[in-house]
Amino acid sequence: MPRLFTALTLPEDVRMWMTGLRGGLRGARFIDAENYHVTLRFIGDIDEPTADDVVDALSRIRRAPVTVRLCGLGSFGNKKQPHAVWARVEPTSELMELQADQERALQRIGLSAEARRFTPHVTIARCKGATARDVADWLTLHGGFSAPPFVAETFALLSSRASVGGGPYVTEDVYPLGLARAA
Secondary structure, three states: OOEEEEEEEOOHHHHHHHHHHOOOOOOEEEOOHHHOEEEEEEEEEOOHHHHHHHHHHHHOOOOOOEEEOEEEEEEEEOOOOEEEEEEEEOOOHHHHHHHHHHHHHHHHOOOOOOOOOOOOEEEEEEEOOOOHHHHHHHHHHHOOOEOOOEEEOEEEEEEEOOOOOOOOOEEEEEEEOOOOOOO
16 A cells, blocks of 8 residues: 555645745755645555545545645754755644644544644755755745745645655545535
């Protein structure tokens, strides 16, 4: 079974806006624009019966559409070895509540709680060979980044291959926000 996670996908105009951030960071592997997303809940490698339970649990979530604003940049890792650069997603109450609903729904079906605190972001690049100085310089150059806000009217269940970060991702299911789910 592929690795599963839930996410908000970005509309094409926002993805294209973000492509202006590509390049200029030595040792970075930039994510393809079609794979930009906001991870809501990492699920991981699970068996088919559990995947069916996940699909059912997610289909029961009812939330209004969420306005998403990307503003600012950051990095994950430590001072010696950064491992990713990302665009900050404003942590609105609507976004945080959607993520919390998913966390509760997945725990109810027996999945372990997510160990990491939810930090809404869109990964731009993985930094296998970039130094802390390289990342600091890149962040300084692009630090004023913001993109036009958009309204997420769905969230998706996505899958990826276990050994590859940054895509390609497969959309396994899509869940509407603000509407009753069709049977």
